Amino acid sequence: MTTTAPLLYVRTSMLDVAYEAHGPADGKPVILLHGFPYDPRGYDAIAPELAGHGYRVLVPYLRGYGPTRFINEQVMRSGQQAALAKDLLDFMDALAIPQATLAGYDWGGRAACIVAALWPERVSGLVTGDGYNIQDIAKSLTPRAPETEHRLWYQYYFHTQRGVDGLTANRRDLCQLLWSLWSPSWAEGPGLYEQTAPSFDNPDFVEVVIHSYRHRFMYAPGDPALEAIEQALVLQPAISVPSISLCGADDGVGPPPEEDDDVAHFSGFYRRQVLPGVGHNIPQEAPQATLDALLELLA
Numbered sequence: 001m002t003t004t005a006p007l008l009y010v011r012t013s014m015l016d017v018a019y020e021a022h023g024p025a026d027g028k029p030v031i032l033l034h035g036f037p038y039d040p041r042g043y044d045a046i047a048p049e050l051a052g053h054g055y056r057v058l059v060p061y062l063r064g065y066g067p068t069r070f071i072n073e074q075v076m077r078s079g080q081q082a083a084l085a086k087d088l089l090d091f092m093d094a095l096a097i098p099q100a101t102l103a104g105y106d107w108g109g110r111a112a113c114i115v116a117a118l119w120p121e122r123v124s125g126l127v128t129g130d131g132y133n134i135q136d137i138a139k140s141l142t143p144r145a146p147e148t149e150h151r152l153w154y155q156y157y158f159h160t161q162r163g164v165d166g167l168t169a170n171r172r173d174l175c176q177l178l179w180s181l182w183s184p185s186w187a188e189g190p191g192l193y194e195q196t197a198p199s200f201d202n203p204d205f206v207e208v209v210i211h212s213y214r215h216r217f218m219y220a221p222g223d224p225a226l227e228a229i230e231q232a233l234v235l236q237p238a239i240s241v242p243s244i245s246l247c248g249a250d251d252g253v254g255p256p257p258e259e260d261d262d263v264a265h266f267s268g269f270y271r272r273q274v275l276p277g278v279g280h281n282i283p284q285e286a287p288q289a290t291l292d293a294l295l296e297l298l299a
Contacts, residue, residue, distance in 0.1 A: 012090035018067035019060035023051030035106020037175035039199035045287035064208030066199040079212025082229035085114035105129025117237040125297030131245040131262035158213040182252040183279025242269040248278035
């Protein structure tokens with residue numbers, strides 16, 4: 001299923017953000033955020049349902065994806081976590097949204113977690129894929145368990161020029177491989193990939209992706225304009241807003257541990273739900289569970 005929502009644009013200080021809107025303009029706002037390598041198609045089974053409940057549902061394309069564009073050629077094509085969070089905050093400001101319920105996974109989950117942690121007054125509830133998604137960059141150079149290192153091969157690939165060239169030349173095939181590795185039990189995934197793949201043709205996709213995976217390991221400097229946010233994240237701030245963590249039991253990039261090691265990062269209402277038979281692309285693989293979690297927080 002592909003959404004029939006109109007494609008709209010709003011200008012922030014850095015971007016012309018493309019987004020899809022569902023539901024009444026005066027409804028309580030819900031913002032749904034995709035990850036890498038995905039796009040708003042991940043929420044096609046969720047956004048219309050929320051709209052049917054009277055909510056204003058906004059699904060933006062992140063920087064470097066789809067029709068979203070930088071407005072200035074000189075702006076750094078940063079993919080660091082602070083950039084994603086600032087984009088979300090700027091998006092809300094540009095649309096005059098004082099507070100919203102957020103849902104996100106992977107990159108989008110990171111943006112949502114950061115805004116919830118640093119600007120809790122802007123967030124009424126949070127559905128996060130895989131728990132506390134704020135990177136602890138200071139610890140990034142410490143080797144992890146071999147099986148974890150193996151699952152992160154693509155990140156190390158992107159640290160090299162070969163990875164830049166490979167992503168440039170083979171972005172659709174590479175992203176399709178990640179889809180299959182990260183969601184090994186998702187039977188519908190291969191048939192849906194071509195709906196999302198055009199979003200990776202964005203002219204800034206490669207540069208933003210490469211910077212994201214280099215910055216998180218301290219192999220690339222961040223945008224100086226975002227340093228204050230990055231410094232705040234060094235403290236690994238707690239998330240105080242009501243939160244539900246959805247974890248795919250079959251996630252091929254970050255399978256959930258048996259014991260929830262994120263719970264200490266949440267100081268308000270929080271619960272974790274592990275979803276059997278679900279991989280990394282949580283909202284598209286488990287739309288009903290995602291919808292139920294959102295409606296629980298919106299009630």
